[in-house]
Amino acid sequence: MQRLGFVAHELRNALHTAAISFQAIRSGRIPVQGTTGDVVERSHLRLRAMVDGLLTQVRLGAALRGRQERLSIASLVQESIAFATADAAEKKIQLLTEVDPSLQVEGDRNLLVSALTNLLQNAVKFTGRGGSVDIRSTRNGDGRVLVEIEDGCGGLPAGAAERMFGPFVQVGNDRSGLGLGLTIAQQVVDAHGGTIQVRDLPGRGCVFTVAIPAVQAAEDLAG
Ligand SMILES: Nc1ncnc2c1ncn2[C@@H]1O[C@H](COP(=O)(O)OP(=O)(O)O)[C@@H](O)[C@H]1O
Ligand SMILES: [Mg+2]
CATH class of the missing domain: 1.10.287 (Helix Hairpins)
Known part of the structure; x- marks a missing residue:
């Protein structure tokens, strides 16, 4: 309330x-x-x-x-990129993707796109002009799909990683947003049984990692 x-x-x-x-x-x-x-x-x-x-x-x-469907990570990533392309073009930022097309998760498409879009829009917003943002997706050893978004924000302020997911928290100089994007992304990923973490790359940028339980593709099961 x-x-x-x-x-x-x-x-x-x-x-x-x-x-x-x-x-x-x-x-x-x-x-x-x-x-x-x-x-x-x-x-x-x-x-x-x-x-x-x-x-x-x-x-x-x-x-x-519970409104769940089987979703390809590649299509979720592609849809989210569409929402970040205009801002990226305006700042001459390259969006580089490396996504395994076989990866699938189960969940709500709108919500997952919204979570990834928030992360991507942040990556573009906090990366300097002419920089790049990498989007990678792989499956890790414990049956989870990882989506990593690496930006060129120049590194995070001390202690920021622990705080930045809180509602209305902003840790940088750019206060043009509301501080709700990461909170929403975390709630969405949490509702899908997953986690979001951020890792600082001092002096360079940071990497957000979303981990969500993978579902086996039908052809994998058949094979
Ligand atoms: N990719 C990123 N690189 C650097 N800082 C980030 C990144 N994403 C989020 N932040 C920091 O976390 C804060 C909260 O992010 P968010 O909840 O999306 O709010 P908003 O984008 O509206 O400020 C941002 O204001 C910024 O300080
Ligand atoms: Mg944001």
């Missing part, structure tokens, strides 16, 4: 900012192309991100009651 209050407060702030900026533009004295127009646009993007986050939370509640 406390969190709901926090989100409502943030939604109202963003709406308020958009509304007063729009009124200023409407008065005719301020051009829509200038910084006030940028504020309106950013407020709307923020509103959209918050509403998307809320929808994921709602879906999460429904998924816990």
